[in-house]
Amino acid sequence: MRVAVIALNTFKEAVRDRILYAILVFALVMLAGSTILVTISVDGEEKIIKDLGLACISIFGLLIATFLGTGLVSKEIEKRTLYTIISKPIHRYQFILGKYLGLVMTLLVNVGVMGLGLIGLAYIWEGTSSVRLLLAVLFIFLELVLVTAIAMLFSAFSSPALSALFTLCLFVAGHLSADLRLFAAQFGGAATKLLAEVLFFLLPNLSRLNLKDQTVHGIAIDGGTMALSVVYAIFYVAALVLAAMAIFQRRDFK
Amino acid sequence: MNAIETEKLGKEYRIGFWRKRICVLSQLDLTVHEGEVFGYLGPNGAGKTTTLKLLTGLLRPTSGKAKVLGRPPGDVVMQQQVGFLPEQPSFYEYLTGRELLNFYGQLVGLDRPTRREQIEGLARQLRIESALDLQLRKYSKGMLQRLGLAQALLNDPRLVLLDEPMSGLDPIGRWEVRDLLLRLKSEGRTVFFSSHIIPDVEMVCDRVGILVGGRLVAQGPIDDILGAQIASIEVTASQVPPEVMAELGYLLVTQSVPRGERLLLTVKDEAALAELLTRLLDCKATIHAIAPHRESLEEYFIRYVQPRETP
Ligand SMILES: Nc1ncnc2c1ncn2[C@@H]1O[C@H](COP(=O)(O)OP(=O)(O)O)[C@@H](O)[C@H]1O
Ligand SMILES: [Mg+2]
Numbered sequence: 001m002r003v004a005v006i007a008l009n010t011f012k013e014a015v016r017d018r019i020l021y022a023i024l025v026f027a028l029v030m031l032a033g034s035t036i037l038v039t040i041s042v043d044g045e046e047k048i049i050k051d052l053g054l055a056c057i058s059i060f061g062l063l064i065a066t067f068l069g070t071g072l073v074s075k076e077i078e079k080r081t082l083y084t085i086i087s088k089p090i091h092r093y094q095f096i097l098g099k100y101l102g103l104v105m106t107l108l109v110n111v112g113v114m115g116l117g118l119i120g121l122a123y124i125w126e127g128t129s130s131v132r133l134l135l136a137v138l139f140i141f142l143e144l145v146l147v148t149a150i151a152m153l154f155s156a157f158s159s160p161a162l163s164a165l166f167t168l169c170l171f172v173a174g175h176l177s178a179d180l181r182l183f184a185a186q187f188g189g190a191a192t193k194l195l196a197e198v199l200f201f202l203l204p205n206l207s208r209l210n211l212k213d214q215t216v217h218g219i220a221i222d223g224g225t226m227a228l229s230v231v232y233a234i235f236y237v238a239a240l241v242l243a244a245m246a247i248f249q250r251r252d253f254k
Numbered sequence: 255m256n257a258i259e260t261e262k263l264g265k266e267y268r269i270g271f272w273r274k275r276i277c278v279l280s281q282l283d284l285t286v287h288e289g290e291v292f293g294y295l296g297p298n299g300a301g302k303t304t305t306l307k308l309l310t311g312l313l314r315p316t317s318g319k320a321k322v323l324g325r326p327p328g329d330v331v332m333q334q335q336v337g338f339l340p341e342q343p344s345f346y347e348y349l350t351g352r353e354l355l356n357f358y359g360q361l362v363g364l365d366r367p368t369r370r371e372q373i374e375g376l377a378r379q380l381r382i383e384s385a386l387d388l389q390l391r392k393y394s395k396g397m398l399q400r401l402g403l404a405q406a407l408l409n410d411p412r413l414v415l416l417d418e419p420m421s422g423l424d425p426i427g428r429w430e431v432r433d434l435l436l437r438l439k440s441e442g443r444t445v446f447f448s449s450h451i452i453p454d455v456e457m458v459c460d461r462v463g464i465l466v467g468g469r470l471v472a473q474g475p476i477d478d479i480l481g482a483q484i485a486s487i488e489v490t491a492s493q494v495p496p497e498v499m500a501e502l503g504y505l506l507v508t509q510s511v512p513r514g515e516r517l518l519l520t521v522k523d524e525a526a527l528a529e530l531l532t533r534l535l536d537c538k539a540t541i542h543a544i545a546p547h548r549e550s551l552e553e554y555f556i557r558y559v560q561p562r563e564t565p
Contacts, residue, residue, distance in 0.1 A: 013348055017348075080340065083310075083338075084338065084358070085361065089334040089362060090361055
């Protein structure tokens with residue numbers, strides 16, 4: 001109940017933030033503009049529309065997740081708005097969970113709007129089935145949910161700017177870790193292999209959540225693998241949120 | 255049970271690159287009885303805000319312990335019965351006053367009709383009715399302070415903790431807050447508030463604590479704290495012959511102050527007064543008034559605080 005109150009209010013904050021609308025409008029314009037351009041110039045190259053569109057959603061989603069995520073808790077501390085909230089009968093972990101869920105809701109709406117835009121565009125230009133595309137967008141959302149948790153965890157103990165930097169680095173690393181492991185397994189020595197394995201285990205395996213290639217190139221996606229990916233993401237997010245709660249629980253608000 | 259009880263409560267901060275320790279509060283033994291208005295006085299940087307943050311669970315003590323309404327600070331059961339106004343409160347700017355109070359009302363677990371009733375009632379009491387539907391970014395400092403008071407009272411608290419509740423208010427606003435504190439007391443609530451402005455405290459408090467440099471230097475009823483201090487007595491007289499006046503110098507605490515025809519003579523205690531009066535009557539001077547002059551909290555404060563470094 002109290003978690004929901006915090007979450008809804010966090011969502012309200014995002015809804016009343018003009019910058020978010022600006023990003024969203026910009027993303028939609030980019031989406032439409034690029035697909036139109038492609039359709040006009042490259043004859044019948046439908047793959048590019050989806051490719052570009054999904055990349056567009058991914059990037060703007062990443063921006064929103066990172067910048068809202070890193071400010072989620074640190075801004076409350078910096079602006080001292082949380083003094084009157086933490087001193088109300090609410091547990092600190094409830095506050096963290098509420099803030100997090102509020103941002104997840106915000107992301108859902110944003111990714112939803114962009115995703116619908118892309119599906120609509122794909123339909124207009126190609127009249128193709130959109131289930132695949134919807135799935136890819138859902139997985140982008142899942143990835144962003146994870147990125148948000150990373151951003152929030154970093155911001156629980158460092159400045160927003162540093163947190164954003166760390167988050168973006170981890171995003172890149174998370175996409176490369178699987179490749180790195182493959183690479184090390186083929187060419188590396190024992191130590192390199194071990195290091196790659198450890199990194200692969202610790203870093204979020206974001207390439208797991210990337211269905212863009214399969215979607216664009218129409219490669220079959222195994223249902224079991226997908227379900228496992230979802231479970232993986234949920235556990236990873238839970239671990240991150242719990243860590244953020246643990247840090248927040250012991251913090252002094254000076 | 256006492257409303258607030260601390261035992262050797264202490265807080266150290268670590269500052270700078272070398273994480274040097276600085277002690278901002280040490281060995282605080284504070285007792286606030288239920289049903290009283292307690293004024294927590296101290297100059298800037300004395301550690302008042304630190305104490306309030308320790309009591310609300312925003313900070314964790316480095317030593318000692320505290321009990322608020324018999325429970326540890328930060329405990330939800332305690333928070334349900336406590337209202338807190340932070341120093342220079344800051345709220346979500348994108349909400350209107352009503353939305354904000356509604357949000358806090360939900361956090362303290364009030365149902366919708368109670369919320370509405372409380373918000374209307376408090377807005378009327380604190381005179382922010384007309385601003386309720388305005389976004390907070392348009393609020394003045396004084397209005398934010400009033401809104402802060404309203405949010406602290408939403409849950410009908412048994413104990414109210416206020417950090418500098420009169421700051422940011424104009425003279426009328428200060429009067430209203432004093433009134434409010436007295437009303438809260440008459441409703442049976444305990445009020446603990448910090449201030450560095452003495453008249454605000456003097457007028458409404460049952461008891462005060464005086465904090466200087468992180469140490470509680472006095473605690474108790476104002477009369478007790480001041481009663482232990484030397485009082486002075488003022489005598490107003492006229493037609494005192496100059497040669498007598500010259501001899502009286504040794505009895506006076508300060509130089510005599512001419513007030514038109516009259517002279518204001520200040521002596522230290524009753525013995526000096528007796529002697530002064532004898533001499534005055536002997537020389538047929540007229541005595542107009544004798545007024546005992548108790549040391550004000552302000553004088554006490556200045557005397558105590560001045561020799562120390564105040565940041
Ligand atoms: N975050 C902090 N880090 C280091 N020192 C602090 C911090 N906050 C407050 N202080 C110091 O602690 C002392 C007490 O501060 P405070 O409790 O705010 O005093 P008051 O409310 O009585 O003005 C001051 O000397 C202040 O400089
Ligand atoms: Mg203060």
